[in-house]
Amino acid sequence: MIINEPKVLWDPEHYFKHSATQFGHATGLLKNYHFKGDESILDVGCGDGKITAAIANLVPNGKVIGLDKDITTIKFAQAKFQPTNHHNLSFLHGDVTQISELGKFDLIVSFSCLHFVKDQYTALINIRNNLKENGHIMLMLYRKCKAQWDALNKTSANKKWYHYFENYDPGYYEYQPVPYQQLLNKSGLGKFKAEFTVEEQISYENLTTFANFIKGWLPHLNILPQEYHDEFLSLFITDYLSNLNTSINKITIPFVRLVIN
Numbered sequence: 001m002i003i004n005e006p007k008v009l010w011d012p013e014h015y016f017k018h019s020a021t022q023f024g025h026a027t028g029l030l031k032n033y034h035f036k037g038d039e040s041i042l043d044v045g046c047g048d049g050k051i052t053a054a055i056a057n058l059v060p061n062g063k064v065i066g067l068d069k070d071i072t073t074i075k076f077a078q079a080k081f082q083p084t085n086h087h088n089l090s091f092l093h094g095d096v097t098q099i100s101e102l103g104k105f106d107l108i109v110s111f112s113c114l115h116f117v118k119d120q121y122t123a124l125i126n127i128r129n130n131l132k133e134n135g136h137i138m139l140m141l142y143r144k145c146k147a148q149w150d151a152l153n154k155t156s157a158n159k160k161w162y163h164y165f166e167n168y169d170p171g172y173y174e175y176q177p178v179p180y181q182q183l184l185n186k187s188g189l190g191k192f193k194a195e196f197t198v199e200e201q202i203s204y205e206n207l208t209t210f211a212n213f214i215k216g217w218l219p220h221l222n223i224l225p226q227e228y229h230d231e232f233l234s235l236f237i238t239d240y241l242s243n244l245n246t247s248i249n250k251i252t253i254p255f256v257r258l259v260i261n
Helices: 012-017 018-030 050-058 071-080 121-129 146-156 176-188 205-216 227-244
Strands: 040-044 063-068 087-093 107-112 133-144 193-198 198-206 249-253 257-260
Touching: 012 071, 012 205, 018 050, 018 107, 018 133, 040 050, 050 063, 050 071, 050 087, 050 146, 050 205, 071 087, 071 133, 121 133, 121 176, 146 227, 176 257, 198 205, 205 227, 205 249
Parallel strands: 040 063, 040 107, 063 087, 107 133
Antiparallel strands: 133 257, 193 257, 198 249
């Protein structure tokens, strides 16, 4: 059986404008870390570079490297956050499952990224190999929202485009705290703890705001021709709101995050 794996084609400009949720979750976690201002930091899955740049502002005497396997997003980040204004910030094209040692870092972070990585063990080994002996990690993965993914499955089965999704793997993986803790232990990162956050309801003010948020990360759009994107999103939103038994006047997503800290 041939599995249709997603071609991850991020639109960094769109994501930059419509990722307030992810930015808020990341910066909220960063408040729990006591920065001295001279740390060396690696941001795995840096994407558009917005969070990475915010981290760089916290360590004016340190250095921050953003790593991402998508060359388009790296080029966007490099253009958006240039050395003339961000002297301690740089961006590197690379895959966390394939990198060797980039150096030894005081802190390695990854926000809204690792749930797109299938080989978690190799990723964690490489994170460990790039961490100083007394270094710290801060990782955040999103748990799947059942109502959301049930709606995606229903929308994907529509006769207009179901054939695109036969044997389709969206490349979005969910991990539970106990087995993830076992991976941490096995990879030499056992001193850090994996825990779910308390469920948090985040509301979106209208359909456009919600659709733009979904469009920023949804892998299903990568396998569909462009002509179907708007219709797919519209039908998905209808199916999602139906699952929640709610109206367009109150669009919410229940977020649960797996945090390693």
